[in-house]
Amino acid sequence: MKKLAYAVAVLLAATTTHAQHEDSVFLRRLADEILVNSQAYENLRHLTKQIGGRLAGSPQMVKAEQWGLGAMKAANAQNAWLQECMVPHWVRGGKDVANAKLAATKGEKASQKSLDIVALGNSVGTMKPMQASVIEINSFEELDQKKDQVKDKIVFYNYKFNPTFVRTFQAYSDAGRFRREGPNRAAKYGAKAIIVRSLSHSTDNNPHTGSTSYSDSTVPKIPAVAIGLKDADWLSNVAKQRNVEVTLHTNGRFLPDTIGHNVIGEIKGSEFPDEYITIGGHLDSWDNCEGAHDDGAGCVQTIEILRAFKAMGYQPKRTIRFVLFANEENGLRGGTKYAEEAKAKGEKHVFALESDAGGFTPRGFGFTVSAAQFQKIQGWQSLLAPYGATELTQGGGGADIGPLNRNLGTPLAGLQPDSQRYFDLHHARNDVFEAVNKRELELGALNMGALIYLVDKYGL
Template identity: 50%
Template structure:
């Protein structure tokens, strides 16, 4: 009798799980169909990039983007749309930047395109000119010491590792020379810094990005040059250690400005106090339209909620789309969101971020407990028909990372990364570089994971 009851229970469980699987398969298919047939992420991205454009925190463009995304989410009929005030840094690039190789034995004087690093100080109209010391890393800089560095320009020339399939891992392996290089060089008396662009491509496009000045260390001006120009400069230095470099920048940090995170939500019908967040950062660098970084992620996040509204899906839990402000040069928006979540006693059961460009989706990564990860991995088969195979341990994003101290599982959307660092932080990160179908596929994939979390939790 006990065996018969156990067998009956197993049969019942099997059919229940199969019914759930069939329901989820149909829902994921319906989400992809809606996104591919009637999606609006691409149209939204066009407006954001072409009508608003660059959106560096503290700028008029950032303020316009806040107001437009607020109105856009209201127009979709989200249950609540609100702003979270946050004070942000206000760095400005200033007048046109200039760079030049000076007195090379081989080529004489030659103009070089430079871009100031975000948060850096400017040289002023007189510019900075000095002999150049090339290093690969901070250890090499330390070995040279003050005697070899003082009064000179330090040239950080460690490339991203081209052998790594994960270009974000390659970026992580090189980016400290941009983030901390100026302060490290200043410790030894350097008067300026030139950094090789963080790019996986050989081209003539320089990449900006933030530097972070250390306390009690002199602030010195810093610029990036393209990978091709970095190779040129390195080659010239091998035979000419008296070569000089000149650059002129007019960047400055102005007083902080009031800005906002923009939050839209659909209230849950069964567990409204449990919150699932999906978001991207609304700010971008000032050199371009910020299409991949991170206009794409923002529009995909709004699209997730819009898809559910269009499909008349009533979530069990509260779903939020968050446009974070100031990821690029301060992370103030992400920190403020987590701070307010703690102050208000909000219960977030998951947070997802899209900040890797609007390219073809290949998967998701999650940071959480073993139990949460096991459940997350169990959904992989639902995505294989869409050629999305990568469900892995470890993921998240800069803006949602402050939520981790509240034990919130973090999920990072992973598109194909091979082209991302061609456009990242450049003057060519414009709307035309985004493929409509890839953007829409990404929004559908994100919405599908959000649906599964809403249905089953983590």
């Protein structure tokens, strides 16, 4: 009996070693294909320079969808199509302008300064110049304490990105509540508008946009803008010394919902064609930038994995879908539609992976999976490590694939690149093609492709 058990153990070890060798060889081939022949960087150049900002409902959205469909076909997808969904159509409506007027003090004349601002997405506009005194607020608790001083003023939320969070997405989540909830909270006390310190710890003065929300219908909708960090510091300093009046002029408004599309490419599975693995990023971006890191990078990485698999002649066991999602930035309509249709069709979605954290050097993946599934994934770490994805953590995914988990219980993962520079660029005018490094972009695609290969081969 002992001899039999020993023989079985030896056979299993040999089988495991052989499988690991096979996997290592395949991943090396995948690496060579992507690092030598990648089209991701040139695809990103076209998406950013020829199309540019791609806000839902815009003409650039339509151009991007057609480009994406063509890119899927050029990458040799077996099937490629557009999945229709209704998307919101918010427009900026013109240039966002703010000017600060300083009251005269003893020995100094009144003066003015132009402030670098950008309207928050989904915000109502002033439509004509609006002028009011500024009150600085550093927390919602302080807002409640000073509620009697807020009426008819512009609330300036000057909450700084917390520099102690090494993982910068924690700082973004922490500060983001002022962008999301700020207008409603201030309007409750009679504020005329809000200015939010940009969600960034950069050293420049580029203002960062992003969605705001009017979730409380019992209070008026008031205009909301973000301000560059240098101007935020200036405004804070002078507001402590004297009265500051700011004139805002923005034109944001909603038009009726319009038709948008998820762009989908597919390779059919050879053994389990009715089991689906989804990989993707979101095609839309804010209108004040080229959307290179957010999320042009995730889109071209997705297409690159499709291209590389087909170029290598790889035939997956399960059906792999490559998806460029619509309307992540100010509505999440694309991800919601994809999950709703999957549920309606009774599709079995076994895994979904998203890249929406920039095209920087890959560090690892975050997973929303069971404990048993995560233990299995950890067994692949040595295969992924040569290409950079050494940090495998519980908790992660992406906004677009989140509905798959909520509706179908699909296990999720999100690529986690180095995050230190991401919020220098996020939702700001400097998120441009030139800010993306070709090598880092390709390494992200390589690590994503490697994970997809392992999930497809071994399942979860």
